[in-house]
Amino acid sequence: VRSESKEIKDILVKHYNLHEVPAYIWGDVRKYKKLGIEVEDNVKVLNIESSDNGTIRNSMIPTLLAAVSDNKDYSDSYGIFEIGRVVAGIKEDGTANERRSLGIVLFDKTISEKDLFFKAISMVNEIFLQIKHKAPALAKVAPSHTWQHPKNTAEILVDGNKVGVLCALHPSNRAKLDKTAAAVCFEIDMDAFSAIDASSIMFREPSTQQSTY
Numbered sequence: 001v002r003s004e005s006k007e008i009k010d011i012l013v014k015h016y017n018l019h020e021v022p023a024y025i026w027g028d029v030r031k032y033k034k035l036g037i038e039v040e041d042n043v044k045v046l047n048i049e050s051s052d053n054g055t056i057r058n059s060m061i062p063t064l065l066a067a068v069s070d071n072k073d074y075s076d077s078y079g080i081f082e083i084g085r086v087v088a089g090i091k092e093d094g095t096a097n098e099r100r101s102l103g104i105v106l107f108d109k110t111i112s113e114k115d116l117f118f119k120a121i122s123m124v125n126e127i128f129l130q131i132k133h134k135a136p137a138l139a140k141v142a143p144s145h146t147w148q149h150p151k152n153t154a155e156i157l158v159d160g161n162k163v164g165v166l167c168a169l170h171p172s173n174r175a176k177l178d179k180t181a182a183a184v185c186f187e188i189d190m191d192a193f194s195a196i197d198a199s200s201i202m203f204r205e206p207s208t209q210q211s212t213y
Contacts (some may be wrong), residue, residue: 004194005083008102008130016123018079018104023063025085027055031066031190037147040086056087056096059145060103063179065169068107072178076109083190102164105183111120113168113182117152118183120166124156127188129187133199134158138166147173156188164188169181 027039039062044054057063059073063081088097104123108116121138128136138154149168156164168185169177177183178205 005132005190008127010081011127011130012079012094012104016079018081021064021067021080021082023060023082023084025056026065027057027062031069032062034176035062035065035069035147037062039064040189041155043069043131044211058088060084060086060101061105061145062147064103064105064185065173065183065213067146068105069177072107073183076181077107077111079104079106080120083107098137102190103185104189105185107178107181107183109178109181111182113152113174113184116184117166117168117184120186124164124166124188125188126135128158131198132158132193132196134196136163141165143167143170146170156186161192162189163192163196195205 002111002113009020013020026173029039032039039055040058042055042058059081064082067080082101083100083102086099086101087097104120106116106120111119124136127135137157137180139157140151141155142155143150143153147170148165149170151164153167155162156166167184168174169183169185174181174183
């Protein structure tokens with residue numbers, strides 16, 4: 001998993017010039033509110049100083065959007081990412097369903113949301129093709145978070161299994177982030193990613209016969 005994380009970081013930093021950011025594992029009520037995002041009910045951290053920040057995130061995207069909001073004047077076009085942890089509710093044994101996750105937000109004032117969406121798709125393809133040698137598929141789904149676009153939200157599938165989600169922002173959240181910019185996000189479940197069997201790369205021996213033309 002660590003080597004795959006490093007490979008992903010290399011792709012995002014060296015190929016796409018993205019910036020890695022650290023983020024808290026819990027939702028920040030104050031920062032989310034500025035973006036019109038509610039902290040969704042989830043596992044809570046005990047004995048935390050502020051009750052506003054006691055709920056662990058179930059998605060990395062809101063924390064990354066908060067970072068973009070804090071730094072949106074950095075550039076007209078940039079992207080940030082984090083490989084960290086989320087908690088997807090409670091498992092049957094009563095313990096937190098902790099998952100490793102890759103989250104990415106692209107922010108751009110220079111191109112359309114449609115073009116930025118296709119740029120995000122190319123990043124997803126690059127990650128899976130470079131590391132797993134498999135092309136992912138996208139399937140439109142209804143949003144599971146209020147900040148996801150009602151139409152431009154899709155599951156990322158590999159071998160028929162969901163491994164992530166790609167979406168534009170809901171128009172109201174996009175307006176609160178920046179009315180002049182597009183923002184597209186995607187999240188990959190790193191545990192599901194690691195479980196994917198990488199396809200073999202097929203090589204064809206070069207012909208020893210001379211060309212006839």
